[in-house]
Amino acid sequence: MSGELATWLGAATPNGSPAWLEAWRTSARERATALGVPGSKQEAWRYTNPRRLFEQAFDEGAAVLAAEALAPLLVEGLEADRVVLVNGRYAPEHGRLGALPEGVRIDSLARLLAEDPEAVRPHLGALADDPAALFPALNAAGGADGLVVLLAPGARLERPLELLHVTTGERPTLAQPRHLIVLGEGAEARLVERYVGAEPSIAHATNAVLEIDLAAEARLDHERIQHDSAESFHLSTLYLHQQARSRYQGLNIGLGGRWARTDINTRFAGPGAECVLHGLYLSGDGQLIDYHLDVDHAVPDCTSVELFKGILYGQGRAVFDGRVFVAQDAQRTDAAMSNRNLMLSERAEIDTKPQLEINADDVKCSHGTTVGQIDPQMLFYLRARGIPEASARRMLCLGFAEEIIGRLGDEALRAEIAALVGDRLEAAPLD
Amino acid sequence: MLSVTGLRANVGDKEILRGLDLRIGPGEVHAIMGPNGSGKSTLAHVLSGREGYAVTGGTASFEGRDLLALEPEERAQLGLFLAFQYPVELPGVNNTYFLKSALNSIRKARGEDELDAVSFMRLIKEKLKVLHLDDSLLKRAVNAGFSGGEKKRNEIFQMALLEPKLAILDETDSGLDIDALRVVSEGVNALRSPERSMIVVTHYQRLLDYIEPDFVHVLYKGRIIRSGGKELALELEQHGYGWITDEGAAA
Numbered sequence A: 001m002s003g004e005l006a007t008w009l010g011a012a013t014p015n016g017s018p019a020w021l022e023a024w025r026t027s028a029r030e031r032a033t034a035l036g037v038p039g040s041k042q043e044a045w046r047y048t049n050p051r052r053l054f055e056q057a058f059d060e061g062a063a064v065l066a067a068e069a070l071a072p073l074l075v076e077g078l079e080a081d082r083v084v085l086v087n088g089r090y091a092p093e094h095g096r097l098g099a100l101p102e103g104v105r106i107d108s109l110a111r112l113l114a115e116d117p118e119a120v121r122p123h124l125g126a127l128a129d130d131p132a133a134l135f136p137a138l139n140a141a142g143g144a145d146g147l148v149v150l151l152a153p154g155a156r157l158e159r160p161l162e163l164l165h166v167t168t169g170e171r172p173t174l175a176q177p178r179h180l181i182v183l184g185e186g187a188e189a190r191l192v193e194r195y196v197g198a199e200p201s202i203a204h205a206t207n208a209v210l211e212i213d214l215a216a217e218a219r220l221d222h223e224r225i226q227h228d229s230a231e232s233f234h235l236s237t238l239y240l241h242q243q244a245r246s247r248y249q250g251l252n253i254g255l256g257g258r259w260a261r262t263d264i265n266t267r268f269a270g271p272g273a274e275c276v277l278h279g280l281y282l283s284g285d286g287q288l289i290d291y292h293l294d295v296d297h298a299v300p301d302c303t304s305v306e307l308f309k310g311i312l313y314g315q316g317r318a319v320f321d322g323r324v325f326v327a328q329d330a331q332r333t334d335a336a337m338s339n340r341n342l343m344l345s346e347r348a349e350i351d352t353k354p355q356l357e358i359n360a361d362d363v364k365c366s367h368g369t370t371v372g373q374i375d376p377q378m379l380f381y382l383r384a385r386g387i388p389e390a391s392a393r394r395m396l397c398l399g400f401a402e403e404i405i406g407r408l409g410d411e412a413l414r415a416e417i418a419a420l421v422g423d424r425l426e427a428a429p430l431d
Numbered sequence B: 001m002l003s004v005t006g007l008r009a010n011v012g013d014k015e016i017l018r019g020l021d022l023r024i025g026p027g028e029v030h031a032i033m034g035p036n037g038s039g040k041s042t043l044a045h046v047l048s049g050r051e052g053y054a055v056t057g058g059t060a061s062f063e064g065r066d067l068l069a070l071e072p073e074e075r076a077q078l079g080l081f082l083a084f085q086y087p088v089e090l091p092g093v094n095n096t097y098f099l100k101s102a103l104n105s106i107r108k109a110r111g112e113d114e115l116d117a118v119s120f121m122r123l124i125k126e127k128l129k130v131l132h133l134d135d136s137l138l139k140r141a142v143n144a145g146f147s148g149g150e151k152k153r154n155e156i157f158q159m160a161l162l163e164p165k166l167a168i169l170d171e172t173d174s175g176l177d178i179d180a181l182r183v184v185s186e187g188v189n190a191l192r193s194p195e196r197s198m199i200v201v202t203h204y205q206r207l208l209d210y211i212e213p214d215f216v217h218v219l220y221k222g223r224i225i226r227s228g229g230k231e232l233a234l235e236l237e238q239h240g241y242g243w244i245t246d247e248g249a250a251a
């Protein structure tokens, strides 16, 4: 079994690492080995069989990317500081960070672990505590680097921070970055996280873990754009912990990957906090886009909104598995979860399962799902104005997506995503 | 310009157009009146190519082409325009983008160059003014959240922009307040020309006071049972439909 997992589990911790780090890695290693490669009989894997992922050989991949290879991966006009990771490793030569204000630390996880391990010790693995989760355990065991953002109380990033992750190599490579985003009381930031592949036809794999800790009144706007290459595997697990009156706005765009699975686990730890999770996914031939949300209203007076919209075409598949849990004393919880899907083909498949588990009595909770096709009346209206059918369909799909795309924080990103979605739909088979 | 002969069309098993004849020459304005459910909107939809109607007989030619064989967008590109009785809301579809796509599709089909952004905006602003519409409309989604009257005005605004050869206005007056009715009518009249024809579907003489028709037709149970000049509308206003439908039924 560990044969299949060997690349994932990585090399032993470098000598001279602190004992706590070594212990943490060892325990992750043991946990991953004990969990083993999951089968589709397990509930969490009901819709997907991850076995094929482990049957493939991956290189570790070097953190090398030519400047000419980076240029086409950038978003034109995006005004942001930038940090680049290549195959899971921090690549400072590609970054673009201005002078950081007081109380702001943006650095490589590997570098901090080597030079100032105490700075990350309280945060590393602090939130990723699900003992049954295989991929986060693999990441803990085998991952070596990632982005660390530490904001002292009251600190704020003046400009958005772009985290660009690139997988690249002539052979399939495995990247396992781990990012720690820790905002002190009242701190504020906007993070634009983008995953891209440099080679369209190579099946790279990414297994990312994010741990986001928001202290009271902290505020994070977080855009996540998964645009890995078509053949690749993308896994990412987000753990979010929110103290009182903190505010998190997450926007998940899922476009790329043969199999892309995103897990989002959020937990409220103080009253008055708000968590907004929006998502847009596009799934076409041979693709599986897979979202698993677990929203834990552990305390009273918190608000959560989950709205995910999907466009499926060809033989595309998608999963929306959302769960909102309301604890017994989480009174006055306000939670609304919905998943809406636009099916452009009869061969496309959506498994959608929004669930509420409510144990308190004074709450406002709702959930809903829609699965529909393009409205023929809308289509006719556009065609009656001279717009050819294929363009009219594309306009309506983009109109459907606009509710999410329109929430992206700046025009450059909105234009980029609308163009990516539009191009994909243009190439999509009409059936 | 338009020649319809013996047109028959069904929705499901129900025959709605039952041998309808209509000829429209260049520059003419024809009013079509008739009781609810007589088939006025159905005629407009069949002519503009909406799905869901089965044409079981007759012909319709427009500018010498067999209209019924064309896709809806081809009809629009040839110069046919339908101002919908119930304009559809298109959430998320930006109005400017929509108008530009429509105009450029039509220009392209006519062999004209696409308009650049500057000329397009200039044209748009000019047409907005004619319909007394606010610029803010351009940033909104097509018809989404528009009031009933705004939707109707938006239809005529689109017509002004697309400059069709034949416009079918399906109850454009319904839902308009008195001032809006005047503005819309002025917008329509500004587009009247010796080359441009119109079919104005309405229930009320009031609209025809503003947009004077050359011909008035009564559509009843899927056929045109009476045609005349503009005085026919006045007679209908006074006497209702009974006096002709009785004759029509007897005939």
Ligand SMILES: Nc1ncnc2c1ncn2[C@@H]1O[C@H](COP(=O)(O)OP(=O)(O)OP(=O)(O)O)[C@@H](O)[C@H]1O
Pocket: B011, B014, B016, B034, B035, B036, B037, B038, B039, B040, B041, B042, B043, B052, B085
């Ligand atoms: N999709 C449909 N399914 C069933 N019946 C239909 C459909 N479309 C039209 N009809 C029927 O066809 C008849 C004619 O409808 P149409 O909308 O053309 O009338 P109209 O003359 O425009 O009426 P109004 O003055 O009320 O607008 C009506 O009896 C209507 O119920």
Ligand SMILES: [Mg+2]
Pocket: B040, B041, B042, B085, B170, B171
């Ligand atoms: Mg009607």
